[in-house]
Amino acid sequence: MGSRWVAKMGYNQRRCLGCVGSRSREPSGTSKALTHCHSGPARLAEPTVGTNDLASLTIENYVKAIYQTCVRQANEPAATGQLASALRVSPGSVTSMLKTLGESGLAEYTPYEGVRLTRSGNKLALRVLRRHRLIELFLAQTLDLSWDEVHEEAENMEHAVSDRLIDRIDEFLGKPATDPHGDPIPRADGTIEAMPSLSLADASVGNPFELVRVLDQAPEFLRYLSETGLSLGAQGAVAANRTEAGIVTVNVAGEETTLSREVAEKLLVTQTAEL
Numbered sequence: 001m002g003s004r005w006v007a008k009m010g011y012n013q014r015r016c017l018g019c020v021g022s023r024s025r026e027p028s029g030t031s032k033a034l035t036h037c038h039s040g041p042a043r044l045a046e047p048t049v050g051t052n053d054l055a056s057l058t059i060e061n062y063v064k065a066i067y068q069t070c071v072r073q074a075n076e077p078a079a080t081g082q083l084a085s086a087l088r089v090s091p092g093s094v095t096s097m098l099k100t101l102g103e104s105g106l107a108e109y110t111p112y113e114g115v116r117l118t119r120s121g122n123k124l125a126l127r128v129l130r131r132h133r134l135i136e137l138f139l140a141q142t143l144d145l146s147w148d149e150v151h152e153e154a155e156n157m158e159h160a161v162s163d164r165l166i167d168r169i170d171e172f173l174g175k176p177a178t179d180p181h182g183d184p185i186p187r188a189d190g191t192i193e194a195m196p197s198l199s200l201a202d203a204s205v206g207n208p209f210e211l212v213r214v215l216d217q218a219p220e221f222l223r224y225l226s227e228t229g230l231s232l233g234a235q236g237a238v239a240a241n242r243t244e245a246g247i248v249t250v251n252v253a254g255e256e257t258t259l260s261r262e263v264a265e266k267l268l269v270t271q272t273a274e275l
Ligand SMILES: [Zn+2]
Pocket: 133, 136, 151, 179, 180, 181, 182, 183, 217
């Protein structure tokens, strides 16, 4: 992908839904998919239809991954290796994509330090996260999809819906603050609410807690949590926190469950007054 070309792309322009719909229903290369909203001789001359969409999809995934990595480490720059594993691509692909992002003004890469988003990169990342999280909640609330099913669906849909539709979904859902995993939903104005960040691993023993956010959204992990009663909003208490053994034992609805510290760190809770 040519970086010069990417730099020319308009990030404020979302593809329209009709076009996305027609593209998914029809084989690539049909003139209908092209003329609907990507008209112009330059596009028609391109050998592969959908290059534009693929490029913007990749860019959106990169800025999202950079954003999430930086947030997780108190806004320290993201390392190439971290992005490679988050996006499941080779470090070489990350390096060349970072150049592209740099040239398009979305991210800044400093050798031996890492990458950070620029103001416009940050804005784009929050827009993608807003789409992702609202789609997740919409699927959970209207189609009854479970919290372990919505992430994968939203991963695909987040690149396809218009911001106008997302704003309608937002209104329909009553401008919700969080998604089915407790992640905060960025507002339409590009701001995002700071969330409590007390992990279950650091929660005080004996005090009641409420599970408010789950950081690992792998379907099998979420299903495990559901099975052990640790769904979002679950209330319980830490029965024991054995740092020397790396385990945290919790009591939820009369059931004791022992979690590794690593798992407990992925569960964010709020704690109320002592029992
Ligand atoms: Zn989510």
